[in-house]
Amino acid sequence: MSAGLGIPVVHSRHSPIERLSGRTRVLVTLVIIVFVTVAYRPLVLGAALCGVFLLVLAARFHWADLRGRLMHVEGFLLVLLLLLPFSVPGQPLLALGPFTATEEGVLRALTVVIKVNICVLTALAMLGSMDPVRFAEAAESLGLPPKFARLVQFTIRYVSVFGAESTRLMESMRARGFRPRSNLHTWRTYGTLAGMLLLRSLERARRVEEAMRCRGFTGRMPASAAQSAGGFDLVFGSAFACAMLALLVIEFAT
Amino acid sequence: MTAVIDLDHVSVTRGGRLVLDDVSLTLAAGERLALIGANGAGKSTLLRTIVGLEKASGTVAVLGERCSSEADFRHIRGRVAYLFQDPDDQLFCPTVMEDVIFGPLNQGLRRQEALALGHALLRDLGLFHLADRVTHHLSGGEKRLVSLAAILAMRPQVLLLDEPTNTLDESHLGIMLDILSRQSAAMIVVSHDLPILQRLTERAVILRDGHLTAGALHRHPQWIDQVHLHDLR
Numbered sequence: 406m407s408a409g410l411g412i413p414v415v416h417s418r419h420s421p422i423e424r425l426s427g428r429t430r431v432l433v434t435l436v437i438i439v440f441v442t443v444a445y446r447p448l449v450l451g452a453a454l455c456g457v458f459l460l461v462l463a464a465r466f467h468w469a470d471l472r473g474r475l476m477h478v479e480g481f482l483l484v485l486l487l488l489l490p491f492s493v494p495g496q497p498l499l500a501l502g503p504f505t506a507t508e509e510g511v512l513r514a515l516t517v518v519i520k521v522n523i524c525v526l527t528a529l530a531m532l533g534s535m536d537p538v539r540f541a542e543a544a545e546s547l548g549l550p551p552k553f554a555r556l557v558q559f560t561i562r563y564v565s566v567f568g569a570e571s572t573r574l575m576e577s578m579r580a581r582g583f584r585p586r587s588n589l590h591t592w593r594t595y596g597t598l599a600g601m602l603l604l605r606s607l608e609r610a611r612r613v614e615e616a617m618r619c620r621g622f623t624g625r626m627p628a629s630a631a632q633s634a635g636g637f638d639l640v641f642g643s644a645f646a647c648a649m650l651a652l653l654v655i656e657f658a659t
Numbered sequence: 660m661t662a663v664i665d666l667d668h669v670s671v672t673r674g675g676r677l678v679l680d681d682v683s684l685t686l687a688a689g690e691r692l693a694l695i696g697a698n699g700a701g702k703s704t705l706l707r708t709i710v711g712l713e714k715a716s717g718t719v720a721v722l723g724e725r726c727s728s729e730a731d732f733r734h735i736r737g738r739v740a741y742l743f744q745d746p747d748d749q750l751f752c753p754t755v756m757e758d759v760i761f762g763p764l765n766q767g768l769r770r771q772e773a774l775a776l777g778h779a780l781l782r783d784l785g786l787f788h789l790a791d792r793v794t795h796h797l798s799g800g801e802k803r804l805v806s807l808a809a810i811l812a813m814r815p816q817v818l819l820l821d822e823p824t825n826t827l828d829e830s831h832l833g834i835m836l837d838i839l840s841r842q843s844a845a846m847i848v849v850s851h852d853l854p855i856l857q858r859l860t861e862r863a864v865i866l867r868d869g870h871l872t873a874g875a876l877h878r879h880p881q882w883i884d885q886v887h888l889h890d891l892r
Contacts (some may be wrong), residue, residue, distance in 0.1 A: 536753045562753060566795055612748035615712050619741045620813065621765030623733065627773075 420465040427543030460530040489514035537561035669717035680869040693856040696866035740810035746802035762813040800831030818846040
């Protein structure tokens with residue numbers, strides 16, 4: 406599917422990841438994120454990062470899109486990388502006036518950076534090109550309650566609509582001479598804007614629900630055949646399980 | 660001729676205000692009816708009542724079935740398709756094709772069957788080039804046409820069209836009229852555009868403040884002359 410999400414997605418050309426069922430993609434993402442959260446050995450994290458790079462290559466991203474997405478995360482991590490070494494007690498490494506960076510702090514910062522990058526790259530590689538319908542179906546088939554799955558699906562679908570609506574209202578305010586200042590009128594106007602957005606969202610939600618009922622919706626989305634796992638899922642799943650087993654052994658059994 | 664819609668003394672109250680007042684209306688199979696009235700006269704409410712989106716008193720019979728509960732209306736929805744006034748309310752799936760097959764899937768078709776139906780329909784309507792487009796990135800005219808395709812995909816016997824040609828440019832209007840004039844389903848068309856109603860429908864009824872002034876205009880060859888300008892504002 407080209408660009409199903411209501412938010413800008415990372416475009417992947419026809420890739421091996423696209424051949425996997427939604428269930429496999431969500432499951433692999435969850436397993437990697439949970440594992441990386443509890444793993445601490447540098448060797449394991451390094452190996453996991455290499456593995457995730459393979460997933461990114463397999464996803465065949467347009468690098469410009471990927472770079473754009475990663476910029477937000479890396480900017481935040483850069484701040485973390487600069488500040489964390491100075492805030493963790495341990496063996497002094499570098500003194501800048503009254504502030505001292507420690508070995509433990511540097512190690513902690515690097516670990517966080519690697520972990521976050523693994524999680525973000527995994528999510529982008531495995532889920533970046535999935536549309537909300539497939540994602541919600543996959544999550545539901547993995548045990549997510551149906552109501553929550555619908556909530557996820559519609560949140561993703563309508564987040565950009567919500568953004569566009571707020572932009573329209575802001576433009577309408579600006580067109581009538583509104584300039585935000587630090588005064589009561591500004592805050593009252595923003596309060597009205599927030600209230601109006603909420604009301605319009607509720608109204609829109611009600612009308613969309615009615616439109617769905619008119620087309621036979623009874624609370625459950627129609628089942629999709631696209632979720633069934635195929636041979637490629639089996640091959641990928643086996644390779645992934647072997648790699649995870651090896652990492653688990655290195656992390657916890659050695 | 661068999662009545663596909665039969666409203667008998669139907670009233671709808673909203674917020675203490677009588678929006679529809681003792682309305683009786685019959686639509687025969689294959690018949691095309693124009694529903695005219697000023698803004699706020701109750702035209703959309705009347706259409707919503709037919710598909711069970713409004714709580715109403717009186718008798719609502721659709722396709723020969725008397726409907727009073729949500730379960731009754733659930734049974735007839737799909738066979739009676741309602742085109743919403745605002746296409747943004749109608750289109751909620753990520754892509755056009757997903758939206759078009761949503762109804763057929765709810766009707767019990769398998770995904771492959773629904774996709775085949777969706778492909779054939781979009782091709783037939785000349786909208787196939789939109790199949791993979793993201794719905795909320797479509798132009799206003801495209802959204803209206805796709806909304807129509809989404810309800811036609813359910814192969815309805817009755818079409819309830821709430822201002823289907825609003826805000827359409829000449830090109831999209833031509834496509835919309837061409838599609839609608841090819842339909843054999845009975846339809847009720849709400850519009851303020853008299854030339855379009857003349858082209859699409861055979862008779863008209865007027866709603867004024869919740870009252871239906873039918874009868875006088877039924878089967879009248881020059882019904883259009885009897886529409887007061889007040890009703891179109």
